[in-house]
Amino acid sequence: MKTILLTGFEPFAGETLNASWEVARRLHGTLAEDGSRVIAMQLPCVFERALRVLEERLDSLRPQTAVALGQAGGSPCVRLERVAINLDDACMVDNAGQQPVDVPVVHGGPTGYFSGLPIKAMASALRKVHIPVSVSHSAGTYVCNHVFYGLMHEAGRRESLKRAGFIHLPYLPEQVMRYLKAPAMSLETQLSAMRLALRVVQTIHKDEIFSEGTLD
Amino acid sequence: MKTILLTGFEPFAGETLNASWEVARRLHGTLAEDGSRVIAMQLPCVFERALRVLEERLDSLRPQTAVALGQAGGSPCVRLERVAINLDDACMVDNAGQQPVDVPVVHGGPTGYFSGLPIKAMASALRKVHIPVSVSHSAGTYVCNHVFYGLMHEAGRRESLKRAGFIHLPYLPEQVMRYLKAPAMSLETQLSAMRLALRVVQTIHKDEIFSEGTLD
Amino acid sequence: MKTILLTGFEPFAGETLNASWEVARRLHGTLAEDGSRVIAMQLPCVFERALRVLEERLDSLRPQTAVALGQAGGSPCVRLERVAINLDDACMVDNAGQQPVDVPVVHGGPTGYFSGLPIKAMASALRKVHIPVSVSHSAGTYVCNHVFYGLMHEAGRRESLKRAGFIHLPYLPEQVMRYLKAPAMSLETQLSAMRLALRVVQTIHKDEIFSEGTLD
Amino acid sequence: MKTILLTGFEPFAGETLNASWEVARRLHGTLAEDGSRVIAMQLPCVFERALRVLEERLDSLRPQTAVALGQAGGSPCVRLERVAINLDDACMVDNAGQQPVDVPVVHGGPTGYFSGLPIKAMASALRKVHIPVSVSHSAGTYVCNHVFYGLMHEAGRRESLKRAGFIHLPYLPEQVMRYLKAPAMSLETQLSAMRLALRVVQTIHKDEIFSEGTLD
Numbered sequence: 099m100k101t102i103l104l105t106g107f108e109p110f111a112g113e114t115l116n117a118s119w120e121v122a123r124r125l126h127g128t129l130a131e132d133g134s135r136v137i138a139m140q141l142p143c144v145f146e147r148a149l150r151v152l153e154e155r156l157d158s159l160r161p162q163t164a165v166a167l168g169q170a171g172g173s174p175c176v177r178l179e180r181v182a183i184n185l186d187d188a189c190m191v192d193n194a195g196q197q198p199v200d201v202p203v204v205h206g207g208p209t210g211y212f213s214g215l216p217i218k219a220m221a222s223a224l225r226k227v228h229i230p231v232s233v234s235h236s237a238g239t240y241v242c243n244h245v246f247y248g249l250m251h252e253a254g255r256r257e258s259l260k261r262a263g264f265i266h267l268p269y270l271p272e273q274v275m276r277y278l279k280a281p282a283m284s285l286e287t288q289l290s291a292m293r294l295a296l297r298v299v300q301t302i303h304k305d306e307i308f309s310e311g312t313l314d
Numbered sequence: 315m316k317t318i319l320l321t322g323f324e325p326f327a328g329e330t331l332n333a334s335w336e337v338a339r340r341l342h343g344t345l346a347e348d349g350s351r352v353i354a355m356q357l358p359c360v361f362e363r364a365l366r367v368l369e370e371r372l373d374s375l376r377p378q379t380a381v382a383l384g385q386a387g388g389s390p391c392v393r394l395e396r397v398a399i400n401l402d403d404a405c406m407v408d409n410a411g412q413q414p415v416d417v418p419v420v421h422g423g424p425t426g427y428f429s430g431l432p433i434k435a436m437a438s439a440l441r442k443v444h445i446p447v448s449v450s451h452s453a454g455t456y457v458c459n460h461v462f463y464g465l466m467h468e469a470g471r472r473e474s475l476k477r478a479g480f481i482h483l484p485y486l487p488e489q490v491m492r493y494l495k496a497p498a499m500s501l502e503t504q505l506s507a508m509r510l511a512l513r514v515v516q517t518i519h520k521d522e523i524f525s526e527g528t529l530d
Numbered sequence: 531m532k533t534i535l536l537t538g539f540e541p542f543a544g545e546t547l548n549a550s551w552e553v554a555r556r557l558h559g560t561l562a563e564d565g566s567r568v569i570a571m572q573l574p575c576v577f578e579r580a581l582r583v584l585e586e587r588l589d590s591l592r593p594q595t596a597v598a599l600g601q602a603g604g605s606p607c608v609r610l611e612r613v614a615i616n617l618d619d620a621c622m623v624d625n626a627g628q629q630p631v632d633v634p635v636v637h638g639g640p641t642g643y644f645s646g647l648p649i650k651a652m653a654s655a656l657r658k659v660h661i662p663v664s665v666s667h668s669a670g671t672y673v674c675n676h677v678f679y680g681l682m683h684e685a686g687r688r689e690s691l692k693r694a695g696f697i698h699l700p701y702l703p704e705q706v707m708r709y710l711k712a713p714a715m716s717l718e719t720q721l722s723a724m725r726l727a728l729r730v731v732q733t734i735h736k737d738e739i740f741s742e743g744t745l746d
Numbered sequence: 747m748k749t750i751l752l753t754g755f756e757p758f759a760g761e762t763l764n765a766s767w768e769v770a771r772r773l774h775g776t777l778a779e780d781g782s783r784v785i786a787m788q789l790p791c792v793f794e795r796a797l798r799v800l801e802e803r804l805d806s807l808r809p810q811t812a813v814a815l816g817q818a819g820g821s822p823c824v825r826l827e828r829v830a831i832n833l834d835d836a837c838m839v840d841n842a843g844q845q846p847v848d849v850p851v852v853h854g855g856p857t858g859y860f861s862g863l864p865i866k867a868m869a870s871a872l873r874k875v876h877i878p879v880s881v882s883h884s885a886g887t888y889v890c891n892h893v894f895y896g897l898m899h900e901a902g903r904r905e906s907l908k909r910a911g912f913i914h915l916p917y918l919p920e921q922v923m924r925y926l927k928a929p930a931m932s933l934e935t936q937l938s939a940m941r942l943a944l945r946v947v948q949t950i951h952k953d954e955i956f957s958e959g960t961l962d
C-alpha cells in the first residue's frame with residue numbers, strides 16, 4: 099500500500115503544544131485522493147536526533163511521499179517552503195539544550211535543495227478555497243530547516259521517495275491568547291489546508307511538478 | 315419585543331465586500347440568549363449620512379442594545395473598541411468623495427465617550443473559547459469612529475437604549491488573497507465571536523458593567 | 531523668564547535607559563526660538579507619583595509650555611499624541627509594583643482631553659526635514675497616558691500654562707540590539723525632531739493652534 | 747592598486763531614488779582601511795541586463811572585493827544576506843517590463859551559494875557601534891537575489907575576486923514620508939554602516955572567514 103509520511107514537531111520553547119503536531123496527528127490514518135494512507139509521526143525538536151528518527155522511519159515505512167510540518171509562530175498564513183539551506187544557526191537552545199551555530203546540516207552537502215513538492219499548484223488550490231497561503235524562501239536556520247534539508251538530502255538517495263518537502267503552519271488560536279497581537283489560524287482551517295495540499299501532491303505527476311516550478 | 319440593532323458597513327476603498335456587513339447580515343433575525351431579536355442594518359461608508367440613517371433607525375426601532383461593527387483590515391483579532399473621540403480626520407475619501415480633516419463629529423460634544431458594552435467580560439468570554447480578541451483604545455478617525463461617537467452621543471439622549479458600542483472585525487480570508495501577509499479570520503469564527511459577544515452583552519446587568527469597566 | 535518644562539521618564543520594564551529621558555536631559559538649559567529656556571525633568575514610571583511630582587514642578591516653575599515625552603518601543607517614528615483618556619489599565623506593573631486596572635486617572639474627570647499642541651503643524655515641519663513622524667490617536671493606558679491626561683487636566687486649571695501635550699519617541703539604536711527587528715531612531719535625529727517641534731510650539735499663536743487642529 | 751567594487755541599484759517601482767545607490771555613490775573614490783579604493787557602479791533594476799553589466803565591469807576592473815547593495819523597503823536594519831538561490835520569481839515587473847516566474851538565474855547552476863563575506867564579524871562590528879543589523883537568510887527572488895546569485899557564480903570562476911556578497915539597506919527617511927509607518931535609517935548611519943562593513947571585509951583574512959562562518 100502506498101503511504102504518505104506526515105511529520106509534526108513536539109512543543110518547544112516552553113509551549114505546551116505545537117500546531118504542526120496537532121495537525122499531523124489528526125490526519126493519521128486518513129486516506130488521500132489516490133488511496134495512499136497518511137502515517138503521522140512526531141519528531142523531537144532536537145538537532146540531529148530529529149533527522150535520525152526520521153531516517154529510521156523512512157527506512158521502515160518506505161513512503162512515496164514525505165511532508166514535514168513545522169510551526170511558524172507569528173505567520174498569518176500557511177507557508178509553503180521553497181528552499182532548504184545547509185546551515186544550522188540556532189538562536190535558542192533546542193529541547194536537548196543544544197545550540198549549534200554556523201555548522202552545516204550535512205558536511206559536504208550542497209548549499210541548498212529546492213522543495214520537491216508542487217508548491218505553486220498547492221498555493222493556487224489553497225487560494226481558491228480562501229485559505230491564506232504564501233510561498234516562503236526561508237525556513238530559518240533552526241530545527242525546521244535542519245529537518246527540511248536532511249529530508250531533501252535523503253530523498254535524493256531513496257528511489258522510492260518520490261516527493262518530499264516542508265510546510266510551516268501558523269499558531270492555533272489557543273496559542274496566541276497571551277500575545278493577542280499574533281495572528282492564528284483555526285485547527286479546522288489548518289486541517290482543510292493540509293488535506294487539500296496532500297491532494298494536490300498526490301494528483302500532480304512528477305513531470306508536471308518539474309515543468310511547473312522546480313528548476314533544472 | 316426586545317431588539318438588538320447590529321450594524322455593518324458597505325464595502326469601501328474599492329473592495330467588493332466588508333467583513334462587518336458579512337457578519338451582521340448573517341445574524342439578522344436570530345435570537346439572543348434573553349429572547350431579544352437581532353436586526354441587521356447596513357450603513358453607508360459616508361460621513362454624516364451613516365449617522366443620519368442610524369439615528370432614523372434608532373427612532374423607528376427603539377432597540378435596547380445597539381452594536382456597530384466595522385472592519386479593521388490587518389488586525390489579527392476581534393477588537394473591542396473602548397473609546398470614541400470627537401474627531402473626523404480622514405486619510406482617504408469616503409464613498410461619497412468627502413474627506414473631512416480636523417473637524418468634530420458633534421460640534422460642542424465632549425472629547426470622548428467610553429463604550430457602553432461590558433468589554434472586559436466580552437474579552438474573557440471570547441478568550442475562553444480561543445477566539446483571538448483585544449481591547450482597543452482607538453477606533454481611528456475615519457467613518458468607524460464617526461459612527462461610534464455619534465452612536466454613544468445618541469445613547470446618552472435615549473432612555474430606551476441601554477447598551478451601545480463598537481467592535482472591529484478582521485478581514486475575511488477571501489479579502490487577503492491578494493496581500494497574503496495580512497491576517498484574516500474565518501466567517502465561522504467571526505460569527506461565533508459575535509454570537510458570544512451579544513450573549514455577554516444581554517446577560518450582564520448594567521450595574522455589573524459599571525462596576526466592571528466603565529468609569530464614573 | 532519664559533520656560534518650557536520638558537519631561538522624560540526613568541527606565542522601566544527592566545531596561546537601563548529610556549529614550550524620552552535621554553532626549554529631555556540633553557535639551558535641558560537650551561533656548562527655544564523665542565528665548566524660552568528648556569527645563570528638563572525626570573518623572574518616575576509610577577502611577578500617581580509621576581503626576582504628583584509633575585504638579586509640584588508646575589507649581590514652582592510656572593512654565594508657559596509643558597511637553598511630556600514617553601518612549602514608544604517598536605514605533606519607527608515620532609508619535610505626536612492627539613488625545614488622552616481618563617483610564618488607567620496597566621498590562622504590567624509600574625516601577626513601584628502597582629498595576630491599576632480599569633480605574634480613572636481623575637475621578638469625575640471628562641472622558642478625554644485633546645492635546646494642546648499644534649500637532650499638524652509639528653508633523654508638517656518634521657516631514658519637511660525628513661524625520662519620520664505620525665499623528666497618534668492613543669497614548670495607551672499605562673503611565674504615559676496617565677501623565678498626559680493629568681497634565682491636560684492641570685493645564686485647564688492653570689492660566690499660565692498656555693500649551694501642553696505629549697509626544698512618544700522611538701527606541702534609541704542601542705536599545706534594539708537584542709531584538710534587531712525593532713525599529714529605532716538615532717539620538718541625533720530625536721534631538722533634531724524635538725528642537726524643531728518646540729520651535730513650532732513656540733512660534734504658532736494659540737489662535738492658530740485652534741484654527742489648525744483643536745476642536746471646540 | 748586594489749579595488750572594491752560597490753554596486754547600488756537605480757530606483758524602481760515608481761520611486762525617485764534608491765537607498766543602495768545613494769550610499770554607494772557617496773563612497774565612490776574613498777579608501778578602505780587597507781588602501782583599497784572603492785569604485786561605485788549603478789546597476790539597472792533589470793533581470794539579466796544587471797548581471798551582464800556587472801560581469802563586464804568585473805572583467806575590466808578585476809576587483810579583489812565586490813559588494814552588491816540593494817534596498818529592502820520596510821526593514822528597520824541593515825540586512826547582511828547569507829544565501830543566494832538559483833531562482834527568479836518576480837512579483838512585479840522590472841524596469842524593462844520583464845517578470846520572470848520560476849526560472850533559474852543560471853541554467854544548471856547549483857541551488858544556492860553562501861555569501862563570501864565575513865557576515866557574523868560584520869554584524870558584531872555594527873552592533874558594537876549601535877547600528878541596527880540582522881543576518882538574513884533570504885534576499886528574495888527579484889533582481890536583488892538575481893544579482894547576488896550571479897555575482898557569487900562569477901566569483902567562483904574568477905581567481906582575482908576574493909570576496910563577494912550582498913547587503914540590503916533600509917529606506918532613507920525621505921522615502922517613507924508617504925507611508926510613515928515604515929522604518930527608515932538616516933543616510934549618515936547607512937554610510938557609517940557600510941564604511942565599517944567594508945573595513946571588516948578588508949581586514950579579516952579569508953581563512954578567518956571560513957572558520958568564522960562559511961560552511962565547508
